[in-house]
Amino acid sequence: MADTPSPRxxxxxxxxxxxxxLPPESARWQALIRLFAGIVEAAGYGxxxxxxxxEIGVFRRMGEGTDVVRKEMYDFLDKGDRHLALxxxxxxxxxxxxxxxxxxxxxxxxxxxxxxRYERPQAGRYRQHHQLGVEAIGSADPDLDVEVIALLSGFYxxxxxxxxxxxxxxxxxxxxxxxxxxxxxxxxxxxxDDLAPDDREKVEQHPMRVLDxxxxxxxAVTESAPRITDHLxxxxxxxxxxxxxxxxxxxxxxxxxxxxxxxxxxxxxxxxEFQSGALDAAQNTIGGGGRYxxxxxxxxxxxxxxxxFGTGIExxxxxxxxxxxxxxxxxxxxxxxxxxxxxxxxxxxxxxLRRAGLRADRAFDGRSMKSQMKAADRSGAGFVxxxxxxxxASGTVTLRDLRGGxxxxxxxxxxxxxxxxxxxxxxxxxxxxx
Ligand code: HAM
Numbered sequence: 001m002a003d004t005p006s007p008r009x010x011x012x013x014x015x016x017x018x019x020x021x022l023p024p025e026s027a028r029w030q031a032l033i034r035l036f037a038g039i040v041e042a043a044g045y046g047x048x049x050x051x052x053x054x055e056i057g058v059f060r061r062m063g064e065g066t067d068v069v070r071k072e073m074y075d076f077l078d079k080g081d082r083h084l085a086l087x088x089x090x091x092x093x094x095x096x097x098x099x100x101x102x103x104x105x106x107x108x109x110x111x112x113x114x115x116x117r118y119e120r121p122q123a124g125r126y127r128q129h130h131q132l133g134v135e136a137i138g139s140a141d142p143d144l145d146v147e148v149i150a151l152l153s154g155f156y157x158x159x160x161x162x163x164x165x166x167x168x169x170x171x172x173x174x175x176x177x178x179x180x181x182x183x184x185x186x187x188x189x190x191x192x193d194d195l196a197p198d199d200r201e202k203v204e205q206h207p208m209r210v211l212d213x214x215x216x217x218x219x220a221v222t223e224s225a226p227r228i229t230d231h232l233x234x235x236x237x238x239x240x241x242x243x244x245x246x247x248x249x250x251x252x253x254x255x256x257x258x259x260x261x262x263x264x265x266x267x268x269x270x271x272x273e274f275q276s277g278a279l280d281a282a283q284n285t286i287g288g289g290g291r292y293x294x295x296x297x298x299x300x301x302x303x304x305x306x307x308x309f310g311t312g313i314e315x316x317x318x319x320x321x322x323x324x325x326x327x328x329x330x331x332x333x334x335x336x337x338x339x340x341x342x343x344x345x346x347x348x349x350x351x352x353l354r355r356a357g358l359r360a361d362r363a364f365d366g367r368s369m370k371s372q373m374k375a376a377d378r379s380g381a382g383f384v385x386x387x388x389x390x391x392x393a394s395g396t397v398t399l400r401d402l403r404g405g406x407x408x409x410x411x412x413x414x415x416x417x418x419x420x421x422x423x424x425x426x427x428x429x430x431x432x433x434x
Contacts, residue, residue, distance in 0.1 A: 017119065017127025025317075028328040032159070032313060033112045036132045039155055040110040043147065045134050048109040050093040056085040058096045061298045063265025065206040072117040086116035089264070090310055091292065092299070094135040099301035105138020112313075124283030124315050132316075133289070135308035137296065142239050145270045145291065145307055146246030152274060152287050152309050153252050159316070160325035163277035164286070166252065168243070169260040171228060171267045172236035174294055180228045181207055191221045208261045214282070227258035236269060243270050266292040270307065278322035279315070286319055287311030335383045335420055336376035337362040340369045345387045349397070349413065356417040377402070383420060399423075 014020055021029050037047070056075050064070060068088045075085040087093050090113050098107055114130050121127060134151060136144055149166070156164050171177050185207040192200055196215035203210060211222050232240065247254050254272075262271050271290035279286070289309025296304035320326040335358060339346035346362040353360035361379055363372040369388075376384040386398040386408075397416055400408040401423065411419045 017121035024328040029313060031329045035158060036155055040134055040151055043151060045108040045110040048094055048097060048111050050097050052114065053084045053086050054093055054096060056083045058092050059085050059088060062092050065265045066263055068117055068264065072119055074116045074118060088117050089115050090131050090133045091135055091308055095295050095299050098137050099296060099299050107137045110134045124318055126314060130313040131310040132313060133308055133310035135306060137306040138304055140305040142242035143246055145243045148307050148309060149247065149272055150250050150252060152311060156274065159320060161319055161323055163323060165275050166254040166272060167257040167260050167275065168254050168272045169257055170232060170236055170240040170269055171271055172232045174268055176231065176233050176236050177268060180231050183226045183231065187225050194221050211259050211261045212263060222259060229258040239269050262288055262290060266295045268293040276319045278319055286315045332380035332382060333361050334359045334424055335385055336379050336381035337385045338372040338376055339387045341387055341389055341392045345392060353417060358420060385416060
């Protein structure tokens with residue numbers, strides 16, 4: 001029977017707005033998470049791992065005024081007809097977990113979590129992004145605001161970012177916020193015709209979002225809009241002043257930005273953003289957060305204050321690229337096993353080496369000596385352990401130092417681990433210069 005050609009299969013691509021993180025970039029990614037975990041765990045924050053999806057109501061409580069909730073959620077009915085949504089951010093899930101489990105307060109938590117928003121993809125804006133964040137629930141002490149801001153500021157500093165500005169604002173108490181909203185709405189109504197057409201429809205329902213707008217016509221209007229910082233209650237002013245005094249005491253530079261309202265509706269009192277001077281202005285916010293003193297209650301818990309931040313791993317790494325900071329870590333293998341006797345020795349020896357805690361790899365598919373040596377070189381291993389017929393017959397391996405000009409040695413196979421450990425403890429010999 002004649003062979004019929006199989007139909008050509010078009011290769012699939014990752015969906016728009018998503019990306020694969022491959023080696024060596026993934027090692028940088030891991031190192032960033034490890035650094036973050038070290039900083040926040042040293043300040044008493046514990047990891048929370050929550051589901052990637054929740055009942056949609058959990059996220060709706062964040063406020064119907066936000067694009068994240070109204071337009072960008074990945075929601076679906078599961079096979080049991082539950083209306084669920086993929087997490088668009090980390091805070092609501094952690095607050096839902098707090099309400100469900102009622103841990104002792106203050107409950108200080110951190111997460112490294114994928115988040116999903118159906119946004120228009122562009123550099124630094126993805127449909128799946130990843131946030132490193134903290135949430136501290138159960139204390140209204142403004143010194144906790146300072147702690148949270150200092151953690152994020154310290155993280156950027158440890159990565160080596162230099163061009164980062166901290167902007168802070170206060171949204172006041174929920175009563176302050178409501179009164180300000182009314183004042184802002186009537187100002188915007190008075191200037192409706194001067195606003196960019198796309199922003200006019202937000203005035204009635206979501207006046208705060210107009211302050212977020214980057215459209216020049218709108219910015220020209222909002223420059224003279226009432227400022228929330230001029231309409232705060234005494235309680236909110238005292239809270240905000242204590243936060244600013246704390247930042248000054250810790251030597252953290254900041255600027256008060258009364259138009260900083262952030263994209264989410266749950267904020268009260270302190271809000272803050274870190275912006276990078278090294279990124280394009282459209283996507284220059286690398287991290288942000290604030291207080292959400294009403295969110296626990298709105299998710300069915302007792303009135304409990306909370307504060308936290310989220311910082312996008314992708315955006316942080318983009319900033320690192322722009323500033324030449326935080327290169328991928330180099331973690332070469334200790335040893336690469338080259339076996340030209342059929343593969344049994346490579347199979348058994350790599351297992352022994354790995355069990356002893358060494359970083360070891362080998363070639364597969366019975367390649368030639370030349371090809372295996374090439375693979376050893378490419379792997380960046382410090383040593384290559386070569387087994388040919390002679391070595392196999394005498395129970396030895398030929399250990400070659402690839403780090404410097406130390407030549408090679410015959411080592412009994414049984415002594416390989418001890419021998420390698422001793423050599424690895426020695427600094428590599430300097431490479432010979434011709
Ligand atoms: P957010 O400002 O919406 O706040 O997001 C926090 C950070 O996540 C942003 O500063 C940015 O670095 C990153 N990010 C957000 N959306 C995208 C995207 N589409 N693509 C790439 N990166 C993105 C929150 O999500 C709050 N939950 C922060 C918070 C925690 N507030 C209190 N606690």
